[in-house]
Amino acid sequence: MKPKHFTNAEISDLLVRHDINPTAQRVVVTRTILERCAHLSAEDLFQIIEQMPDRRGVSLATVYNTLGLLAQKGVVREVIADPAKVVYDPNTAPHHHVYNVTTGELIDVDADRMQVSGMPSLPLGTSLEGVDVIVRVRSPS
Amino acid sequence: MKPKHFTNAEISDLLVRHDINPTAQRVVVTRTILERCAHLSAEDLFQIIEQMPDRRGVSLATVYNTLGLLAQKGVVREVIADPAKVVYDPNTAPHHHVYNVTTGELIDVDADRMQVSGMPSLPLGTSLEGVDVIVRVRSPS
């Protein structure tokens, strides 16, 4: 997935459309993860932002808070593959993942290539949040 | 899933068959998780064992180490659904999970009821470790 470029105004609009107050820090965080087009953890993102020359200071706590908010509002997707940390995926189209447990690498698989059939009926009083498929692979030791 | 009962000798045999040296502590841990037939975290298991009257002392570190070993040797299965903690599943038959993000409840779904089609070819030099499907549901707030 190739990097894209966004103006701050575009990001700001996107946030507003998702019911998020577009503060300077939130715009930086959102813009960074969307432009990187990669699976990043909060810590990854924080370090990238720290090294931007034109950065406006963004604290680690704010990165965590913002990513949580973005995930909750559907701007990005949380991927829980590695028990050690959560990564965020700017790809919000339905898709699944191949996770290399040795290297930590995470690869997208389009939902129209790999599908789930036979969805069980949901427990009473619950609504569907999403279906995650994770293909775990291992590199030779 | 109803609780089962095992003799220590049965558990011991099981461990040996899986290439695990059957120490007293490992037998207690293994027996407890197999008899409970439930998804348990290391902490859960530790607390259950702590309250057993006939227990042989087992430390938290040993519970973690033993569960890791059991998972690695295929006696139990690791389930990574909640980013906050790993749970262990004594059901090693192929199956998937419904996870309630509100309550933390985790339900098994037989693999012959829900299936994945269109598995991607694995990255070069990797071998398949497993395929996890997690249906996330939410209870109303």
Added chain:
DNA sequence: GTCAGTGCAAACCCTTTGCAGAAAG
């Protein structure tokens, strides 16, 4: 002035590790 948002540091939780002592053969 009000209220949401931010930064910092401390707190938290789950998990792993270092190391000395215990157990097993």
Added chain:
DNA sequence: CTTTCTGCAAAGGGTTTGCACTGAC
């Protein structure tokens, strides 16, 4: 004796929280 395993307590890493400050309306 040697090797493996265990227990304890401390460290570790990711994430969250408390609280005072800042900034926007």
